[in-house]
Amino acid sequence: MPVFTIMAGNSLKIAVLSGxxxxxxxxxxxxxxxxAPQAVYIDCDVEEPNGHLFFKxxxxxxxxxxxxxxxxxxxxCNGCRxxxxxxxxxxxxxxxxxxxxxxxxxxxxxxxxxxxxxKALAExxxxxxxxxxxxxxxxxxxxxxxxxxxxxxxxxxxxxxxxPVGETEIAMIDCPPGSACIVMESIKDADYCILVAEPxxxxxxxxxxxxxxxxxxxxxxxxxxxxxLPGNNPAETFCRENEIQILGRIPFAAEIGAINSNARIxxxxxxxxRDLFAGLLLRxxxxxxxxTTAHS
Amino acid sequence: xxxxxxxxxxSLESGIxxxxxxxxxxxxxxxEEKTCAFFDNTAIASQGGAGIKAAQAVVDSGAAVVVVPQxxxxxxxxxxxxxxxxxxTISKSxxxxxxxxxxxxxxxxxxxxxxxxxxxxx
Numbered sequence: 505m506p507v508f509t510i511m512a513g514n515s516l517k518i519a520v521l522s523g524x525x526x527x528x529x530x531x532x533x534x535x536x537x538x539x540a541p542q543a544v545y546i547d548c549d550v551e552e553p554n555g556h557l558f559f560k561x562x563x564x565x566x567x568x569x570x571x572x573x574x575x576x577x578x579x580x581c582n583g584c585r586x587x588x589x590x591x592x593x594x595x596x597x598x599x600x601x602x603x604x605x606x607x608x609x610x611x612x613x614x615x616x617x618x619x620x621x622x623k624a625l626a627e628x629x630x631x632x633x634x635x636x637x638x639x640x641x642x643x644x645x646x647x648x649x650x651x652x653x654x655x656x657x658x659x660x661x662x663x664x665x666x667x668p669v670g671e672t673e674i675a676m677i678d679c680p681p682g683s684a685c686i687v688m689e690s691i692k693d694a695d696y697c698i699l700v701a702e703p704x705x706x707x708x709x710x711x712x713x714x715x716x717x718x719x720x721x722x723x724x725x726x727x728x729x730x731x732x733l734p735g736n737n738p739a740e741t742f743c744r745e746n747e748i749q750i751l752g753r754i755p756f757a758a759e760i761g762a763i764n765s766n767a768r769i770x771x772x773x774x775x776x777x778r779d780l781f782a783g784l785l786l787r788x789x790x791x792x793x794x795x796t797t798a799h800s
Numbered sequence: 801x802x803x804x805x806x807x808x809x810x811s812l813e814s815g816i817x818x819x820x821x822x823x824x825x826x827x828x829x830x831x832e833e834k835t836c837a838f839f840d841n842t843a844i845a846s847q848g849g850a851g852i853k854a855a856q857a858v859v860d861s862g863a864a865v866v867v868v869p870q871x872x873x874x875x876x877x878x879x880x881x882x883x884x885x886x887x888x889t890i891s892k893s894x895x896x897x898x899x900x901x902x903x904x905x906x907x908x909x910x911x912x913x914x915x916x917x918x919x920x921x922x
Contacts, residue, residue, distance in 0.1 A: 588856065591849075592846075592847060593846075593847060593848045593849050594843065594846055594848065594849025594850065594852040594853040594856075595849055595852070596852075597852050597853075597855065597856045597859075597878050598856070599856070599859060599878055599881045599882045600881060600882050600883065604877075604878065604881065606849065606852055606874055606877075609848060609849045609852065609874065655848075
């Protein structure tokens, strides 16, 4: 069993992202968290969180997450439309002598309330989702859930990443697919990014987008090649051409597929998978240590 | 009575635009006076909520009727709340639709879609 040491006073946050969905973000982040002595698994894929299906956390506590949206006092509104013109998301319309608020379009910036000359607008809480927290053996499991129909899960991700991580714990952040705002929010505070790649051209295209993203955010990163088959691997070719560090390889194996599709955790099933992911985690820790030394 | 249509060009020869919120222009046609006016759709460059902003402008134009190939639900909510009637186009020609409306041959728009929010590429 390898020994993991985390620098004193520094909890370590590792984000796992891929660009394309179905590449193996959850497989990698769930198993790395399960391979660590103590970990917090944070599911930031709030539109369809699925890490909890593997961990089946116990003693789940639920915290509702809400945002502020404007509410109008019609007795004070004189129809000046300052708020309507201000809103860059067009969440407000003044129709038939009344202000109409489109709650799902509102981004909760609060500008309309600040600018209303009649002080006719106030804010109210609107629940957009929740955070579920529970425990699965050595892993604390945090799951962000965005309610169907809501436009942005970013407020939930902000709260998820505010959760305290103990000094000896490793936080494993399972990012949403893609490379948009919601992914940027998820990797913002990460100490290291793991990019998961699959050997398809489509996968490589989206991988190149997250590669660009982590460079833009100046994050140290490395790649994990998933679903590896004998022969040519376009993801490996891309990594070589772009001098991307390859941290490890996961084979394309029926056994892995079977265990995973039964919502079981590879690391907890067989010693060979524990070794695979513990080795991968060790490699990531070495990379982080090297980066920290290089940057200090 | 004034009717509004999303159009590609500022001309009665123009084709009708598919998107209500992101059409380049709106035509306001006065059925009694047989005159037309056009205005730029400032919602076209909106990051979001284009349908709401475009609908607000159409309501403010004084039109009582909107003739469209389709309409998203946010825009439809604004138009309905303002009491505008929505009809479905029969072709892409502005003039054919004006003539059909005058003869009472247009049917009310029934299918309001959920909008193309972020699905048409960002």
